[in-house]
Amino acid sequence: MQLFNIRGGVHPDDCKQLAAHQPIETLPLPALLHIPLQQHIGAPASPAVRRGQRVAKGDLIANGQGAISAPVHAPTSGRIVGVGSYPAHHASGLSVPTVTLQPDGEDRWADSIKGVADPFALEPDDIAARVGAAGIVGLGGATFPAAVKLNLRKKYQLHTLVINGAECEPYLTCDDRLMREQADAVIDGIRIMAYALGVTRIIIAIENNKPEAQAAMTVAASQHSNIQIAHLPTRYPMGSEKHLVQALTGQETPARGLTADIGVVVHNPATAFAVHEALRFGYPLVARVVTVSGGAIQQPRNVRVLLGTRVQDLLNYCGGFTVQPTQLLSGGPMMGQPLPSTRVPMVKGSNGVLALTATEVNTQPSMPCIRCGSCIQACPCGLVPLDLAAHTRAGELEGAVKLGLLDCIGCGSCAYVCPSHLPLVQFFNYAKGEMAARGRAKQKQTETKRLIEQRTARIEAIQQAKREAMAARKREADAKKKAAAASASS
């Protein structure tokens, strides 16, 4: 099919050969699972189990809260040994509410788990509800609740479902393997999602460095004439949602908007697979495929892990480190987050665990910016990263916002090419976070003002009431006095 050009981008060494030929394996049951209650964008789930309670695989352990949230399910059968806090799968190293589960080794599904014989006979709303109940979120890493995205048809005129199989991050091969090994299941999930969205046109976009996945999906989709397979050029960040849509349709998503604004919804193949499992078999999302790779890993692998498995268990299964890695990462090297420790649990959004050596990371001390302009050529969003960084560095965050700071997708292309090795992405992450914090501070300020006004009004009202009561009493007393005087005089 015809493709359109996107701006910028870089060509990092994809390093996919490390794990691409490794079939998906299932990790043996770990001794303990630490299941965080927030593995998605939105409000955290609230625990639905007590300490000591026995649960079966697939039992609900936390309820979603509010419109944008997702429930959490028991990844295996066993006993809840704790509902508390545990280090998060996050660069900050902060702790989050977590349910700790001790597997009993039976891995017994709950009796209530039951699939649907024909998902296409369901109402689209039913499908979205089941996807939501299964706790499915965007498995490409964004972890946006999938059901919310399936319900976009109510607000937007949709025409196309794009399956983002670009997997443009180096090292990661989990989507590649899934598309190769579970092609029919992925296609089934895609068709269910397209049905739920009410769209007829489906494009499965896969980069040219995954010819096997392209072939497998072509075969699996051959009976469905509405499914097209797009062969994307290998270029980072081809898998950025809005840029992918531009490459496929030639249309740009308006700034601050959604791809649904131009009638397109994008999902990940792993999400499609999860939808297939949830609808056909009734399985909630309790496991995912993860790529464990990097130069410091003994045996790079693609592993299907239960959510809540500690990273350490995963590393042990892959033979541990060959050398002490410089950087332990969740996700790919371009947009992945550093992991503070190997104790942290695997979550719905982690598609890779990478242990990279110093040579692979190639971090060098920063030099001053020499204004070479490489970052401008590399930026897929048309930003001038060197100016943004200069403004941020000088504390001129408002200026950075005016130059488009909030349009930055954080892809890291600029920092990848920078000959001065400036921490451009960190400048932008800091600036975005600081702007958000200022927004929160402002909000609190207004809230404080409102509270103070309320309190002043209340105190005023109380005093008014007191004065009135006093006046009333005085009148009564006067009246009594008068009456007494009158009766005395008479």
Added chain:
Amino acid sequence: MSDVASILQSGPFAHSTNTVQRTMFLVLLALTPATLFNLYLFGWPSIFLFAVTIGSCVVLEGIALLLGGRPLMRTLTDGSAILTGWLLAMTLPPWAPWWIGMLGAVFAILLSKQAFGGLGQNLFNPAMVARVALLVSFPVVMTAWIAPHPLFTDGAPDITQSIAITFGGEMPDGVTAATALGYVKTELSRGIPVSQSLIEYGRGSNLTYTPDLMDLATGYKPGSLGETSAILILLGGLYLIRKRIITWHIPAMVLGTLFIIGTAFNLLDSSRFAPGLFHVFSGATFLGAFFIATDYVTSPVSIRGQIVFGIGIGLLTWVIRTFAGYPEGMAFAVLLMNSLTPIIDQYTRPRLFGRTSKGEPLPIKVQA
């Protein structure tokens, strides 16, 4: 090995192999052929001057860094001081005395680079600032061009004579020769038409031959220490474009503009205006287009900005060469356009993804 100790640092955790050092090194490499040819052409005095200029630049950079309390080794090894010195040397008269090189280094490194805050901070191209400052301060020394005296040929000074030339300031008689641009300009002021002076250039300027266009292109002619060989400079420039150190836009725009405007006016009045090709192959045109104007720090960062910048340099070079008091206009043109770089940058930002060129979000439209 349960925990991985690492400094909390944001991604990406992959970087290209490009560094500032590599960039500077490749530029130096690209300059080497043209430089070697000119050092051969102008002999020992030029080699001494070249060494003095670069040496002074590096030493002064080191002193400035020490005074500023900045890391010495890493900044000094980035190669930028060597490059500045090298480029400055290439624009000096080849037999100029040693103190010209040293004073040039003071202007370039101290006054126009370190005073602004060091690498990446300067508004003006240091080598050009130095050249122009020297030119207006010492006009005689800075325009003492000499005829080619290739090494190991008759008439070329030996080492002793060369030391006297560079360090003693003893310029031998009968070696100077005007550059083509200078000769044409002088003759024109005496009322001799350009078309005629171009033919008489060789004899009139104390050369034993009359350089044709081929000589102008290969560089067998009087001129600055490193500017004469258009072909070798072009070779280096193409290498840099191939290595993606520079893009083709600035050089192409400078050369193209100069050629077009030169040709156009030459067609209008060939007695008053020199031909376009003569402009392109004379003076520092190639050196300026490929190596001076493309200096990262002082040129615009976006492609659109670079196109504007290149056209501006081409235009100004022609205007200065044709109408101003100096026969050579490249250095002035580059400096003038340097001063416009911030404003060009401001008006040539790329359009943001999902926004109009004014910065508003694109309108929402659904196409079925």
Added chain:
Amino acid sequence: MLSAIVSLFILGLTLGGLLGLAARYLKVEGNPLTEQLVALLPGSQCGQCGYPGCGPAAEAMASGTARVTICRPGGRAVAEDLAAVLGVSVDMAGVEEKPLLIAHIHEQLCIGCTKCFKRCPTDAIMGANNMIHSVFTDACIGCEKCFEACPTECIEMRPLTATLQTWYWPKPLALTAG
């Protein structure tokens, strides 16, 4: 004729003089600028700035004797707004950016005396007589009024801990070279 001119002249002179005197002695004190500034301040009268309340603080700022950065609960956002009204630049450099301290009630020590929540300017403490009180961290502005009021010293001012929602990347360290 003459008498009319003279009398009108005298009349004019007297009235003019009266007006002048009135303008001088009956001048309305109060600065519209101060009111503008008061509107921007939180209005909790917490006194952390060293002035008795938001009104006096605004006056001091308007007259230039106090800096715009003195309001601690307001933080940077308020300082910037104030600076915009006064047309000065915010100099946060001289201000130590103390993290906001939020009241926390140790439940074992609380006797339910209600002294703290009566003094809380933002109703951030909830509780009733003889019941253990607790703090809404979202509403607390760290004014320490409750801290001073508590008879059992059961209130501790604690820094607000970051959550995954509020944590963000620190600014990169200054470049070593450059």
